Structure formats: structure tokens, C-alpha cells
Amino acid sequence: MAKAKTQFVCSDCGADYSKWQGQCTECKAWNTLQEFREAKGAVARQPDFNNTDTQRSGFTGSRSQLQKLSDVNLEEEIRIRTGMGEFDRVLGGGLVSGSVVLIGGHPGAGKSTLLLQTLCHLARQLSVLYVSGEESVQQIALRAKRLSLPMDDLAILAETSVESITRTAQEHRPRVLVIDSIQVMHAPDIESAPGSVSQVRESAAWLTRFAKQTGTVLVIVGHVTKDGSLAGPKVLEHMIDASVMLESSGDSRFRTLRAIKNRFGAVNELGVFAMLDVGLKEVKNPSSIFLNKSTEQSPGSIVTVVWEGTRPLLIELQALVDGANMGHPRRVAVGLDTNRLSMILAILNRHGGVFTGDQDVFLNVVGGVRVTETSADLATLLAVLSSLRDRPLPRDWVVFGELGLNGELRPVPNGQERIIEAAKHGFRKAIIPKANQPKKPIDGMAVVGATRLDEVLEALRD
Numbered sequence: 275m276a277k278a279k280t281q282f283v284c285s286d287c288g289a290d291y292s293k294w295q296g297q298c299t300e301c302k303a304w305n306t307l308q309e310f311r312e313a314k315g316a317v318a319r320q321p322d323f324n325n326t327d328t329q330r331s332g333f334t335g336s337r338s339q340l341q342k343l344s345d346v347n348l349e350e351e352i353r354i355r356t357g358m359g360e361f362d363r364v365l366g367g368g369l370v371s372g373s374v375v376l377i378g379g380h381p382g383a384g385k386s387t388l389l390l391q392t393l394c395h396l397a398r399q400l401s402v403l404y405v406s407g408e409e410s411v412q413q414i415a416l417r418a419k420r421l422s423l424p425m426d427d428l429a430i431l432a433e434t435s436v437e438s439i440t441r442t443a444q445e446h447r448p449r450v451l452v453i454d455s456i457q458v459m460h461a462p463d464i465e466s467a468p469g470s471v472s473q474v475r476e477s478a479a480w481l482t483r484f485a486k487q488t489g490t491v492l493v494i495v496g497h498v499t500k501d502g503s504l505a506g507p508k509v510l511e512h513m514i515d516a517s518v519m520l521e522s523s524g525d526s527r528f529r530t531l532r533a534i535k536n537r538f539g540a541v542n543e544l545g546v547f548a549m550l551d552v553g554l555k556e557v558k559n560p561s562s563i564f565l566n567k568s569t570e571q572s573p574g575s576i577v578t579v580v581w582e583g584t585r586p587l588l589i590e591l592q593a594l595v596d597g598a599n600m601g602h603p604r605r606v607a608v609g610l611d612t613n614r615l616s617m618i619l620a621i622l623n624r625h626g627g628v629f630t631g632d633q634d635v636f637l638n639v640v641g642g643v644r645v646t647e648t649s650a651d652l653a654t655l656l657a658v659l660s661s662l663r664d665r666p667l668p669r670d671w672v673v674f675g676e677l678g679l680n681g682e683l684r685p686v687p688n689g690q691e692r693i694i695e696a697a698k699h700g701f702r703k704a705i706i707p708k709a710n711q712p713k714k715p716i717d718g719m720a721v722v723g724a725t726r727l728d729e730v731l732e733a734l735r736d
Contacts, residue, residue: 282307283471357395360556364531366539372489374482378496379520384529384554385495389452391553397427403448407434407458421553436461436480455495482513543583561588564641574661578653578674579692580645586695590640593657598634609639618655625681625727649686651677672696675707681727685709
């Protein structure tokens with residue numbers, strides 16, 4: 275009999291250790307290491323789903339043959355449209371046969387609602403299967419009825435055994451298979467409880483093998499940890515082809531779907547939805563919901579253009595600068611990196627002659643958007659300066675550009691597309707890096723190009 279092997283695995287990030295310790299050195303979480311025992315060499319049985327009846331779209335599983343790179347068929351991959359443009363955008367144009375997509379998000383974000391709406395649409399055109407391990411078929415039917423979704427063609431199954439699921443899928447032969455969720459699934463020959471690291475890993479491997487060998491699109495719902503990252507072993511991230519996160523704030527009816535990993539499209543692509551009483555509705559023009567419709571000018575408020583995936587997005591930045599009462603000035607940024615805010619304040623002091631060391635600085639990105647690129651540097655600096663001087667900037671101005679430590683303005687990608695998007699929303703003046711100035715004038719838009727910070731400050735005085 276094989277000797278049992280004991281491991282200690284972090285429940286947050288999936289890192290494993292040979293002995294217990296208080297803190298996980300990978301994710302820095304405390305008291306998250308759990309003990310599990312696995313017989314040496316024990317692996318869930320992986321059947322061969324590959325046969326002549328289930329081969330589709332060129333997927334041949336274990337029968338793959340050696341090829342020359344030049345002989346590979348380069349025809350465009352046929353994608354399955356979900357019927358929701360924002361979902362297709364995040365996926366890179368739709369679902370790819372044989373791909374594995376992992377969808378994560380906090381409880382109540384709308385993951386099950388989004389997938390149920392998508393499958394009800396797809397069921398009219400092709401065979402799909404929705405497998406739920408957390409809800410009964412009655413609960414799913416009640417939700418579909420409440421959302422007024424067509425229920426005649428959708429096949430649903432309440433099951434947690436991956437062996438039973440794949441057996442049913444072989445008989446049903448769905449083009450799209452949804453598993454909700456991977457944390458409640460269990461694989462044969464694994465003695466640990468569902469949700470454990472070994473069960474999640476082997477269940478995902480079992481289902482992924484089925485998807486690759488049969489050409490089935492596999493969509494897996496995953497739980498998230500308290501800090502918002504996907505729960506489960508890190509190996510799960512390498513098994514899948516695409517990972518998307520459905521995010522929401524507690525006081526907002528809007529949901530953002532962002533691609534974290536995508537082998538078939540752009541990473542950091544953003545889709546925006548609105549949660550209504552009839553389900554999730556895609557927002558065709560996301561820039562409009564993140565902009566303040568008020569015509570009143572207010573200090574510390576400015577609009578910038580960030581690039582999300584393959585399109586520009588207009589967002590509003592708000593800054594509040596106030597005297598530090600406690601002697602230690604605070605630097606708080608919501609939606610922006612706090613370290614970058616501190617760097618911008620240092621640039622403002624050194625190259626702009628404006629001291630904020632005795633001031634509390636608060637910065638907020640309106641709408642709950644997370645800004646990760648550097649194009650918002652100049653807008654952040656001007657928002658802080660506007661609040662400090664108590665001088666509002668015109669509402670029809672848009673600003674973007676990266677700041678260097680020497681006070682220079684660096685160009686950002688897709689500058690002309692950003693200006694055109696701003697002009698569509700009624701903005702009349704843009705302050706940008708000189709290297710991003712368009713070669714041809716843009717109707718209704720006055721563009722001011724600058725190479726250094728002092729040139730921007732001089733333009734504001736004018």
C-alpha cells in the first residue's frame with residue numbers, strides 16, 4: 275500500500291509546504307495553511323474521452339501527430355457569439371471551441387445570472403448544458419422565469435461528480451458546458467472533501483481533459499478570496515485559457531467584467547453591465563456612466579482618457595486637498611496606486627514649485643474603475659492642484675499623459691483615438707504630451723501639446 279503523503283496547502287493562494295507554519299510566504303496570509311493527506315501517486319482516473327463521435331473542430335486529444343509549424347492550418351478560428359457584445363469583447367470576440375474559461379467574482383456579483391442569460395440565448399442555436407452544484411434545478415428555473423428568459427431549449431443538471439457530469443455530457447454532446455462552481459465538484463479516487471486543493475485541482479483537470487478532447491467550450495465558475503483574487507491552487511490558472519473577473523461595488527448597480535488572462539484576445543479588456551430587475555444589461559457606451567452630467571464646475575475634478583483593452587474610456591478623477599491636522603499628512607487613493615500618487619506629488623513639488631507636504635491628499639476615480647496605466651498621471655496632478663488652489667477647471671477639458679521624474683511629459687499609446695473619443699462626448703480642449711498631437715486637426719477640439727510640466731502650468735495660467 276502506498277504511503278500517505280502529508281502536505282500543508284494555503285487555502286487562499288494554493289501554495290503547498292511540507293510542514294505547517296503560521297504565515298504563507300507566497301500571499302502573506304496568516305493561519306490559512308490546511309493539512310491534507312494524499313496517497314503517494316494517487317491521481318484521479320482520467321478516462322479517454324476521445325473517439326470518432328466526439329471529435330470536433332480539429333481537437334484530437336491523445337491522437338495528436340507531429341507536424342511542421344509551416345503545415346499548421348492558419349484559418350481563422352470560428353467563434354461562438356454569446357449574444358452579449360460586452361461579454362464577447364472581453365473574451366476576444368466570442369467563445370472558442372475547446373477552450374476553458376474561468377469566471378470569478380464576489381457572491382452576488384451576477385456570475386450565475388450572466389451565464390444563465392448567455393446559455394438561454396445560445397440554447398436557441400446550439401446544444402448547451404448548465405451544471406449547477408450549488409443550486410437545485412427549481413431555483414434555476416425560478417430565476418430564469420423571474421428574468422423572463424426563454425427556458426424551452428436549455429438543458430440543466432444538478433450534479434457534483436465530475437465523472438457523472440462528463441458521462442452525461444458525452445450523451446448530450448453540448449457545444450458549451452458550464453460548471454457552477456468548481457469548488458463543489460469532486461473527482462473519483464480523491465478522498466478529500468469538495469473544495470479542498472486536491473479536489474479542485476483534479477476536478478478541473480478532469481473537466482479540462484474532456485473539453486480539449488471533445489472540442490467543448492468549458493466555462494467554470496470559481497470562488498474568490500477576501501482580497502478579491504481567485505481561490506484555489508495556482509495550477510488552476512495554468513490549466514485554463516481565459517480568466518475573467520466580474521466585479522461590483524456594494525452601492526453600485528454597475529458591474530465590470532475584466533479579462534485577467536486570455537489566450538484568444540486582449541488582456542485587461544473591460545466590459546460594463548448594469549444590474550436591473552430583468553438581469554444584466556450591457557452598457558454600450560461606458561464612458562457616459564463614469565462622467566458627471568452636471569455643468570457646474572467644481573475644484574479638484576477633471577476628466578481623463580484611459581485605454582482599456584481595445585477601446586478608450588473616459589473617466590472622472592476627483593481630488594481633495596486639506597490641511598493635515600494630525601501632523602502626518604495622509605495619501606489616500608481609491609482606484610489608483612497610492613505609491614504613484616506620492617510620486618506625482620513629489621514631481622509637483624520639485625518641478626512645479628507646489629508644496630503639499632503639510633496637506634492631506636485624497637484621490638478618487640469616479641465609478642469604481644481601477645486605473646492601472648500611467649496615462650492618468652497628468653490628470654492626477656492637475657486635479658490635486660485644482661483642489662489645492664480652489665480653482666475649478668473647465669468642464670469641457672480633457673487631460674492625459676505620463677509624467678517623468680524629471681518633469682517631462684511622455685507620450686501614451688493610442689493618443690489620437692483618445693482625443694477622438696473625447697471629442698465625441700463634447701469636450702473642446704485637450705492638454706496632452708506633444709508627441710501625441712494628431713497630424714490632422716480634429717473637428718471641434720483644440721489640442722495643446724506640451725513637453726514639460728512647466729509648459730502645462732503656464733498654459734493653465736493663460
